[in-house]
Amino acid sequence: DSGVTQTPKHLITATGQRVTLRCSPRSGDLSVYWYQQSLDQGLQFLIQYYNGEERAKGNILERFSAQQFPDLHSELNLSSLELGDSALYFCASSAYVVGGLNTEAFFGQGTRLTVV
Amino acid sequence: QKEVEQDPGPLSVPEGAIVSLNCTYSNSAFQYFMWYRQYSRKGPELLMYTYSSGNKEDGRFTAQVDKSSKYISLFIRDSQPSDSATYLCAMKGDTGFQKLVFGTGTRLLVSP
Numbered sequence: 001d002s003g004v005t006q007t008p009k010h011l012i013t014a015t016g017q018r019v020t021l022r023c024s025p026r027s028g029d030l031s032v033y034w035y036q037q038s039l040d041q042g043l044q045f046l047i048q049y050y051n052g053e054e055r056a057k058g059n060i061l062e063r064f065s066a067q068q069f070p071d072l073h074s075e076l077n078l079s080s081l082e083l084g085d086s087a088l089y090f091c092a093s094s095a096y097v098v099g100g101l102n103t104e105a106f107f108g109q110g111t112r113l114t115v116v
Numbered sequence: 117q118k119e120v121e122q123d124p125g126p127l128s129v130p131e132g133a134i135v136s137l138n139c140t141y142s143n144s145a146f147q148y149f150m151w152y153r154q155y156s157r158k159g160p161e162l163l164m165y166t167y168s169s170g171n172k173e174d175g176r177f178t179a180q181v182d183k184s185s186k187y188i189s190l191f192i193r194d195s196q197p198s199d200s201a202t203y204l205c206a207m208k209g210d211t212g213f214q215k216l217v218f219g220t221g222t223r224l225l226v227s228p
Binding site: 002004037042043045048056088090092105107108110112 | 152221
């Protein structure tokens, strides 16, 4: 158990709908990352938050947004869903401290999103 | 050209073999190097974590980083069927907030 919790584990929804994926980082970790993994594809970086602020952005679609709350949990919002958005969405957390050393990232078990 | 290149495999070996998994990268700013293991669409599990060049050993696993060649390796000794999984390399720089960049993963199959 990595200590990173993602809910829900599975989600089935229709095209055009909006969903919210939730991530609770490991205790004490301030940095949260979101990744998308499509079938037979590698992990694609979406976005990173550190202590509530957006810090890095990858190829995240405009239909997708995220935020990190004061209690450090994070949510990834996916709207106007398309069939191609079906994928595994992973959250990871790390204890990166500004001005300090990077640390390793630990992943949750993912949310499997199926758009029908 | 992708920042991180990794042969997708599959790599099939008999039980007990030594396995060598590799990644090459193009960004000389990468300083942190990680190997993750992922079982059938589960969450990636961190195996090894190294900073800059050199070797690191942990049980049956050895990670090597050659920054001059932009080449990293993971060796698995005495491979077991339970090692069958996809192995992902990942790396990042050490300035500011750097995203963790992954290879596409190598699928390893260890047969009894």
